[in-house]
Amino acid sequence: MRALVYHGPNLKAWEEVPKPVLIDDTDAIVRIEATTICGSDLHILKGDVPEVTDGRILGHEAVGTVEEVGAAVKNLRPGDRVLVSCISACGACRFCREGRFGQCTGGGGWILGHLIDGTQAEYARVPFADASTYPAPAGVTDEDLLMLADILPTGYEVGVLNGHVQPGDVVAVVGAGPIGLSAIMGARLFSPSMIVAVDLADSRLEAAKQFGADVIVNNGRQDPLEVINGLTGGLGADVAIEAVGIPATFELAVTLIRPCGHVANIGVHGQPATLHLERIWGRDVTITTGLVDTYSTPTLLRLLGHQLHAERFVTHHFAMSDFPAAYDTFARAADTGALKVVLTP
Ligand SMILES: NC(=O)c1ccc[n+]([C@@H]2O[C@H](COP(=O)([O-])OP(=O)(O)OC[C@H]3O[C@@H](n4cnc5c(N)ncnc54)[C@H](O)[C@@H]3O)[C@@H](O)[C@H]2O)c1
Ligand SMILES: [Zn+2]
Numbered sequence: 198m199r200a201l202v203y204h205g206p207n208l209k210a211w212e213e214v215p216k217p218v219l220i221d222d223t224d225a226i227v228r229i230e231a232t233t234i235c236g237s238d239l240h241i242l243k244g245d246v247p248e249v250t251d252g253r254i255l256g257h258e259a260v261g262t263v264e265e266v267g268a269a270v271k272n273l274r275p276g277d278r279v280l281v282s283c284i285s286a287c288g289a290c291r292f293c294r295e296g297r298f299g300q301c302t303g304g305g306g307w308i309l310g311h312l313i314d315g316t317q318a319e320y321a322r323v324p325f326a327d328a329s330t331y332p333a334p335a336g337v338t339d340e341d342l343l344m345l346a347d348i349l350p351t352g353y354e355v356g357v358l359n360g361h362v363q364p365g366d367v368v369a370v371v372g373a374g375p376i377g378l379s380a381i382m383g384a385r386l387f388s389p390s391m392i393v394a395v396d397l398a399d400s401r402l403e404a405a406k407q408f409g410a411d412v413i414v415n416n417g418r419q420d421p422l423e424v425i426n427g428l429t430g431g432l433g434a435d436v437a438i439e440a441v442g443i444p445a446t447f448e449l450a451v452t453l454i455r456p457c458g459h460v461a462n463i464g465v466h467g468q469p470a471t472l473h474l475e476r477i478w479g480r481d482v483t484i485t486t487g488l489v490d491t492y493s494t495p496t497l498l499r500l501l502g503h504q505l506h507a508e509r510f511v512t513h514h515f516a517m518s519d520f521p522a523a524y525d526t527f528a529r530a531a532d533t534g535a536l537k538v539v540l541t542p
């Protein structure tokens with residue numbers, strides 16, 4: 198089969214590799230019918246995620262059809278259409294039992310396209326298949342469902358819920374890529390008084406408006422702190438959500454919040470960021486970090502098509518054989534306007 202293989206920083210290729218086989222009896226082999234590229238894949242290619250080694254098949258989001266299941270798989274049958282979640286769950290460890298699948302100590306967590314081969318391929322081996330996939334509901338398209346593999350639960354859990362967005366809040370979202378936009382869409386569920394999106398790319402800020410941002414700030418031209426202070430009588434935002442993953446944006450998010458506010462970091466960071474404790478020690482702020490758990494997937498599935506419009510994320514379609522072009526389009530989002538690119542066989 199063919200797959201998108203990582204060969205070290207800035208190196209990747211769509212190439213011939215062995216088709217995956219069942220290893221554990223809790224595995225399933227899934228034929229990938231739709232997959233996509235995440236900002237985290239770009240971080241991997243930058244060399245920010247050193248656990249990913251030469252030869253790894255990238256990708257942690259997919260919708261596909263089960264081809265084969267191990268003897269211990271109870272809920273899936275060959276022919277079932279499933280969502281493959283970015284987080285795998287052993288289902289039995291302490292963290293899985295608390296719904297904190299991202300922290301799974303039983304061999305799950307973020308493993309696909311990270312510690313084991315992933316979903317940017319014609320086939321993938323999905324460990325702990327019962328707890329790591331969701332049956333595709335009838336009437337939901339592959340590409341809508343695909344948005345639930347990572348971005349929608351990430352924006353909602355790590356941004357909106359960790360940030361404790363409340364009705365009436367002023368919410369600043371730093372970074373308006375698919376993750377920031379998911380946080381905007383998720384924050385809307387809680388009726389904030391205002392959402393302020395901050396990004397360097399005008400195309401992404403335009404998208405932020407479509408997704409429900411009330412105010413957009415291009416921080417290449419405008420000072421976001423000045424804008425937020427102007428909107429809040431100098432107090433600051435109730436919640437700042439960081440959805441970029443570089444020191445400058447984390448440090449910016451911390452400066453944007455009011456006393457007793459929340460900073461919810463979503464970005465994957467490869468460099469140390471400075472926490473100015475000398476400025477905030479007395480401001481009673483809460484800062485959270487998080488790897489998505491995907492415990493919200495069933496909730497988000499019920500909101501699809503009503504409050505959550507997954508189709509708005511999909512801007513480009515490619516055949517899997519055009520993976521290099523898809524990466525290029527996604528990585529140059531400021532020029533291409535790409536949000537999520539969908540790849541099909
Ligand atoms: N915590 C998790 O579980 C989790 C899950 C998925 C993705 N992520 C991370 O979330 C982050 C966002 O993912 P994405 O897919 O939206 O990525 P993306 O690369 O598509 O979007 C990042 C956005 O940040 C903007 N940006 C870059 N530098 C900026 C700056 N200095 N100021 C303001 N904006 C700036 C870019 O223009 C872009 O719109 C990444 O770090 C990704 O790794 C985390
Ligand atoms: Zn991801």
Ligand SMILES: [Zn+2]
Nearest residue numbers: 287290293301
């Ligand atoms: Zn576990």
